[in-house]
Amino acid sequence: MAIIPEVKSSGGVFGETIGDDLAPEGTFKAKLIDIHNEFGVTRTKYQSDETEVVDLTTFLFGFRDQGGNPHMIATHSMKISGHPKSKLISVIKSMTGKQPKIGWDYCELKGQVDCLITIEHNLSRDGDRTYANIISFSPMPVEGVAPAPVVAPPPVTAAVSDHLPF
Numbered sequence: 001m002a003i004i005p006e007v008k009s010s011g012g013v014f015g016e017t018i019g020d021d022l023a024p025e026g027t028f029k030a031k032l033i034d035i036h037n038e039f040g041v042t043r044t045k046y047q048s049d050e051t052e053v054v055d056l057t058t059f060l061f062g063f064r065d066q067g068g069n070p071h072m073i074a075t076h077s078m079k080i081s082g083h084p085k086s087k088l089i090s091v092i093k094s095m096t097g098k099q100p101k102i103g104w105d106y107c108e109l110k111g112q113v114d115c116l117i118t119i120e121h122n123l124s125r126d127g128d129r130t131y132a133n134i135i136s137f138s139p140m141p142v143e144g145v146a147p148a149p150v151v152a153p154p155p156v157t158a159a160v161s162d163h164l165p166f
Helices: 012-018 087-096
Strands: 026-044 051-064 070-074 114-123 130-139
Touching (some): 087 130
Antiparallel strands (some): 026 051
């Protein structure tokens, strides 16, 4: 006898880990907690009927919302590629703020990277389900260095204008 199992989540390779939890929208401090690689995957080429064999990687992030509740979210699977315009290189550069070196094992990032992620909700094509997607990454700001506040300059008076270097 073969029983078709109930689908509990459509979270890709990390579906069982994430479960049915829908990550909230917003920007959060997150930690890269796992990386899953798949080698020799046959898939259809983009906008084509041809197939290709590729190696894929997926990143899993953990974070807490404003109420302190834990959540997890995974990236879409990305082709493992060292091309400067590849999605993998773009994501690593956005997370760390540095261009990764060719030949470097990016799995070293697992458990070592904190970054900011921005999550957006999207409806499925048929409108029956809401998905959470990471739409951007950025490195964590350096501690102790606050961004410069945007302040309007004081009005220039005759007394002040005499001391300006221009």
